[in-house]
Amino acid sequence: MKSNSLSRFHAQSFSDKAFDIFNYVLLGLIALCVLYPLYFIVIASFSDPVAINNGEVVFWIKGFNVTGYEKIFENTKIWRSYANTIFYTVVGTTIQIALTMMFAYPLSRKEFCLRNPLMFLAMFTMYFQGGMIPTYLWMAQLKLYNTRLVILLLPAINVFNLIIAVNYLKNNIPEELFEAASVDGLGHIQYFIKIILPLSQTIIVVLILYYGVAHWNEFMNGLIYLRDEKLYPLQLTLRGILLQNQASGLGDVDSMVEQQKAAELIKYGLIIVSTLPVLVVYPFLQKHFAKGVMIGSVKG
Incomplete structure (x- = not known):
């Protein structure tokens, strides 16, 4: 199945490939915009509130806390x-x-x-x-x-x-x-x-x-x-x-x-x-x- 998808991708014209790549990038960004707030809530719930207020909590937990x-x-x-x-x-x-x-x-x-x-x-x-x-x-x-x-x-x-x-x-x-x-x-x-x-x-x-x-x-x-x-x-x-x-x-x-x-x-x-x-x-x-x-x- 994967090889068939790759063969179809290589058989496409340049414009079709560019369009597919653009769609993948756009949908990936949209998915990131949807999923990141959920991910942030999870890491923020385990982080130090001072670090949250200072903007230090972005991708990882800061000051693990389960209070x-x-x-x-x-x-x-x-x-x-x-x-x-x-x-x-x-x-x-x-x-x-x-x-x-x-x-x-x-x-x-x-x-x-x-x-x-x-x-x-x-x-x-x-x-x-x-x-x-x-x-x-x-x-x-x-x-x-x-x-x-x-x-x-x-x-x-x-x-x-x-x-x-x-x-x-x-x-x-x-x-x-x-x-x-x-x-x-x-x-x-x-x-x-x-x-x-x-x-x-x-x-x-x-x-x-x-x-x-x-x-x-x-x-x-x-x-x-x-x-x-x-x-x-x-x-x-x-x-x-x-x-x-x-x-x-x-x-x-x-x-x-x-x-x-x-x-x-x-x-x-x-x-x-x-x-x-x-x-x-x-x-x-x-x-x-x-x-x-x-x-x-x-x-x-």
Whole structure:
């Protein structure tokens, strides 16, 4: 494979070679611009905050220090919010995928008479929403305020993801399968469970990635609808810890300086703690993610 690529490269004209080299260099620079901030955050989280403020931390760790991580993991709120976020991510993603696929299937059937009106109503909500205050009052009247259910049910269906699922079912599930299933006596529910879901593994993985990342990064709904710290997701707890450690206080100069140093280390450490699980899982789902983007590019 490598020799074939080299032979094709040598067979190209000078202009084609120059164009390929330019593309490789440009894409390499873009990749460097994307990856370097992540790399800097990692080395900064283990470096001396004085070296960070002096601009000495560029490519390597300066003054190895794990104080930030020690302060982070000594806080019991971190572990509790981690458990909350895992719960919100697993249960919430399961609910969202179930509702999205159940809604997408009838919208993909041409014989469904309410297909177009329901699709219009779903897309209408992408551009026109009730707003924060009406939604807040609605959640309070439904007794969902300050409960786990508000995090799980409020974002139950994402219209963009629904459109992706509908297009996948329309373009990738042959109509002949339904005809054969009907001959065998299967109804729509049995057809959906026994045939549609097993053949929709690709789009389900894509939806897991979309919904899972959204739940893992959940912040705004928790900030608005949760008041009990025991229910806080990870991002909201990390925000509180960061603000608490950045407060200057009324102590002497030395204590204020030490507090600012600790806040600097905690800031970078919190970024690593909150993003590491997503960074670990993403490479395993990358090919499905790319395919999902292509599926969503056509809104037929």
